[in-house]
Amino acid sequence: ADFIIEHEKDFKSAAIISDISGVKTKIAEKLSCLSRKDIAIVLGHPMAGSEKEGFDHANESIFLGRNYIFIEDVAYAEANPELHKKATEQLKELALAIGFSRTIETNAKVHDHKIAFTSQLCHVIASALVQSAEDTEITAFGGGSYEDLTRIAMINAPLWTELFLSNNTELVKHIEIFEKYLDNLKNLISEKNKESLEKNLHEVRKKRIAMNGKK
Amino acid sequence: ADFIIEHEKDFKSAAIISDISGVKTKIAEKLSCLSRKDIAIVLGHPMAGSEKEGFDHANESIFLGRNYIFIEDVAYAEANPELHKKATEQLKELALAIGFSRTIETNAKVHDHKIAFTSQLCHVIASALVQSAEDTEITAFGGGSYEDLTRIAMINAPLWTELFLSNNTELVKHIEIFEKYLDNLKNLISEKNKESLEKNLHEVRKKRIAMNGKK
Known part of the structure; x- marks a missing residue:
């Protein structure tokens, strides 16, 4: 979140920014101070992982049958609902394309x-x-x-x-x-x-x- | 245990009797009243199972890589150590033959x-x-x-x-x-x-x- 805030003015117009962190309330709160309305921030949480660490354990089937959660309540969604909706749709398609079986939209608190x-x-x-x-x-x-x-x-x-x-x-x-x-x-x-x-x-x-x- | 006690005199000489129950202290205690010394009772616990019930879910790989525990302290082991040892060896071979990867001997309390x-x-x-x-x-x-x-x-x-x-x-x-x-x-x-x-x-x-x- 700090990186995005620091570089807010450096993103291209219509850029889609997402994350994969496991806790959302705090990051959503931090990002509420952003002022640009022409970039889309869609927080996401791919519910997939392994107890094995590092590139040596990369596994192409790790996403199969898993859920990808998207967060719908960052300030940016309200600032530019149309852009936010389009960006979410694109990220959902991407999630399904790389193997996730289901996407869910919810808010940061839930x-x-x-x-x-x-x-x-x-x-x-x-x-x-x-x-x-x-x-x-x-x-x-x-x-x-x-x-x-x-x-x-x-x-x-x-x-x-x-x-x-x-x-x-x-x-x-x-x-x-x-x-x-x-x-x-x-x-x-x-x-x-x-x-x-x-x-x-x-x-x-x-x-x-x-x-x-x-x- | 009740069945074995009731039918103690009906077993053939040198018969091997085993069980697959999940708790051993009580059954070992009950069987300590038996008097025949020419049959072998070797309690066992195959550490394999599934949450699926019934014959429809039979699965030939269910024993693979699992442990089979044998109990060494039933009264019968002391009564006829040679017969008991031979019977345990035969059961161990059987366990490995049907797919278990390891057999362990321990007492009922442990x-x-x-x-x-x-x-x-x-x-x-x-x-x-x-x-x-x-x-x-x-x-x-x-x-x-x-x-x-x-x-x-x-x-x-x-x-x-x-x-x-x-x-x-x-x-x-x-x-x-x-x-x-x-x-x-x-x-x-x-x-x-x-x-x-x-x-x-x-x-x-x-x-x-x-x-x-x-x-």
Whole structure:
């Protein structure tokens, strides 16, 4: 955002500027000070990634079947709605062309709220689950579940520290909701409350299967 | 176990009896009342499975690269060590022949402690994470992490209720350790303690990568 603000006057007319950062409220706020109305700023978040770093791990199938989110509420959209709409359409086409299966438009606040759940919360959980392991020999007793849940814990520490901290209010709320449900399941298990536990797991299964149909 | 006890006298001499249940301490204890010394009971746990149920989802590659755990401490091993050893060897060969990549021998107590972590804890976390979702539309904002962490929540409710409850002491201990680490990360995020958070995530990454080398 600082770069765009600094170079505001250097962009060509009708230029389309986008980003791929994982937290949007702050960048959208910063950019609201821009004054040019003849350039389009469309923030975007490609929901794709890998725990592997660097060019050596480039993978042409990384975008396949993934979602690309575009943000519709930067000041620039209001300043020049027609240009903004055209730019968004072009970026959507580009996203689909490189393999994404679906594009979503939402605002920065909803984005940061939802992403704190689907992405950041999952990375925090995976990290805590790795910390909980007695030793690194534990995978000898694994059947795939532990490995699947903790793969994303091979985390880029500086990047994720920044993502967690710049969205910390939303993220902490989600962690607390998760802790409440986890604690409830723990209590049912501890009290051997078979009936409620089974009822809970039935509902979990139904809810998770419903998500599959929404891709 | 009840079936074996009831039919103890009906088994052929030198018969090998095994099981595939997910919790071992209780079954090992029950079987300690058997008196025949000429049959081999070797409890086993194939660490493979799928969230899909029924014969329609049979999959010939389900065992590939997985671990098969054998239990070495049932009373019968002591009663006739030679027969028990021979039977274990035969079952190990069978496990490798059908695709498992590794066999492990351990005792029932260690098995139940480790499995409570790698398998049951992961299923509880996945279930709580599904319960935490605001709605089933959330996957529109997913990049794969949430889907990966919650796939195992398409859980067979009666089976997992039984597994959770029959190993509840070990499982509750692991949930509490996990909650402690999760709460610690939450506090670092909440307090914006960048330095400690980044240090934690660095260690998580190192630890998780070390696990990859142990498969």
